[in-house]
Amino acid sequence: MSASLAAHAAMDDNSQTHWYLVRTKTGKERWVRDQLAHVVPEVFLPMLKAKAPRWGRMAVSIGALFPCYVFARFDLQSQYFDVKYMAGVRAIVSAGNDPLAVPAAIVSEIRRRGVDDVIEIPDKPFGTGERVVVVDGPFRGFEAIFQRYLAGAERVAILLSAVESGGLRVVLSASAVVKDS
Structure with a gap:
């Protein structure tokens, strides 16, 4: 050695x-x-x-x-x-x-x-246009369309499907939404 x-x-x-x-x-x-x-x-x-x-x-x-x-x-x-x-x-x-x-x-x-x-670092879990469900906060239970991430992966912009005029843009914590199954 x-x-x-x-x-x-x-x-x-x-x-x-x-x-x-x-x-x-x-x-x-x-x-x-x-x-x-x-x-x-x-x-x-x-x-x-x-x-x-x-x-x-x-x-x-x-x-x-x-x-x-x-x-x-x-x-x-x-x-x-x-x-x-x-x-x-x-x-x-x-x-x-x-x-x-x-x-x-x-x-x-x-x-x-x-x-x-x-x-x-794994890819972010949501893709633009993907269907999601709000699981927390005042919009709990609403279906939405994922729009984009804001400020990294902590906040997201979604379009609520319940509004007839094509969707209402809402900003939420990323933890408040899950993929629609």
Whole structure:
């Protein structure tokens, strides 16, 4: 076994290693992840795959889930300066002068939610023109036609079918409507 692999194996067994959040320079998350991988036992850069408007069309993009941050597991006593003063690193997230350890359960939960460290945002559940039913609020029980999302996926615009003149536009919380079955 090479010396660096032996050192990493020894560190993996060392209970002194903890997860820390490393703040990077803007846009340097991947570069810092790759550099840290040569120095510390484990590095985690959770990525987000989502559709975003680009040049008037929806395109799939993959970027850092937490821009400017990388998780790194290392021994603070022996590797603090290697990490803190690495090119591309701004700081180790701290309370005052004391770096804050991130609970391993948080890192595990983020990893659990993704595939190959990529978390995907599912498509919005309603499509334009789709029939929906209002399940909450003053219009409960009304059938409607979904028009569009407003302010992300939190609010929606619908056309109430009960109005004879082609529909009354109503803005509701997205949680107040469900697909008509």
